Amino acid sequence: MNLPRAVTTALAGTAGLALGAALGALGAIRRNRPVHSVGSVVPGTLVVDAPGSTGSPLFDTAGEAPVTARLSRSASWPIQLPDVMGVALRVQGGGRRGGPADLLFASTGTGVLTRYVLQLHSRVTEGPLTTMLPLAGPEGNIVFRLDPDGANDPDASHEHGAKHFRLSYSRNSGPWEPLGEVVLSADGGAGEASIEPTQRSDDPAGPDDPHLRFRPVAQTPAGLVTPPWLRAARAPAYGIARLVWRP
Numbered sequence: 743m744n745l746p747r748a749v750t751t752a753l754a755g756t757a758g759l760a761l762g763a764a765l766g767a768l769g770a771i772r773r774n775r776p777v778h779s780v781g782s783v784v785p786g787t788l789v790v791d792a793p794g795s796t797g798s799p800l801f802d803t804a805g806e807a808p809v810t811a812r813l814s815r816s817a818s819w820p821i822q823l824p825d826v827m828g829v830a831l832r833v834q835g836g837g838r839r840g841g842p843a844d845l846l847f848a849s850t851g852t853g854v855l856t857r858y859v860l861q862l863h864s865r866v867t868e869g870p871l872t873t874m875l876p877l878a879g880p881e882g883n884i885v886f887r888l889d890p891d892g893a894n895d896p897d898a899s900h901e902h903g904a905k906h907f908r909l910s911y912s913r914n915s916g917p918w919e920p921l922g923e924v925v926l927s928a929d930g931g932a933g934e935a936s937i938e939p940t941q942r943s944d945d946p947a948g949p950d951d952p953h954l955r956f957r958p959v960a961q962t963p964a965g966l967v968t969p970p971w972l973r974a975a976r977a978p979a980y981g982i983a984r985l986v987w988r989p
Contacts, residue, residue: 781814781939782949786926797879798965800836824862843963844956847871877966882914
């Protein structure tokens, strides 16, 4: 038995329970998602044109896959104020045994240390986002990154209102290596405006979906797993929050 690893996992589990209780209480007060309650759900496509060596066939093989994305604001206070931005991606067919794969991105820095530090932005499309917490591959830890094209131009877009995010990854806190891009479409909503999160998920209609739940611990990309200490922390936190708030 690896005692240090067991202790770390136990401590992470305790922290996860505490976080879950806090999120559950916040969700009960809000009667909504405890965090990221303001969001927009849009369809898109994952394009891998520079296959990497992540250990996952999803990212190590050239190709395309459909995605569902939820762009959101963490604290969900008034949209005039900056917030920690989030992009949750569900890649169809990218998980184990052909199931979906879920990845959660948040606005962070991109340096060796700052990629693990949350940052406040005014828009999801303002700057870089990373998965921050690593996934374990055969050659070490993997962190993914999204960079919106035209980050300094809020009106920048591509054909038919699509928004392009460059996708890259880092192994063991090394340099970022390109993989391809994620293209999100607002054609089904209200144009470019529907890309940015402006609606609470308990509103009766609009670009958000209160029934959409992401499972980053259980639904990892094929070939990658959640480290035990992170699974111990995340699983109870998400589980308790889901029990408290059900749409």
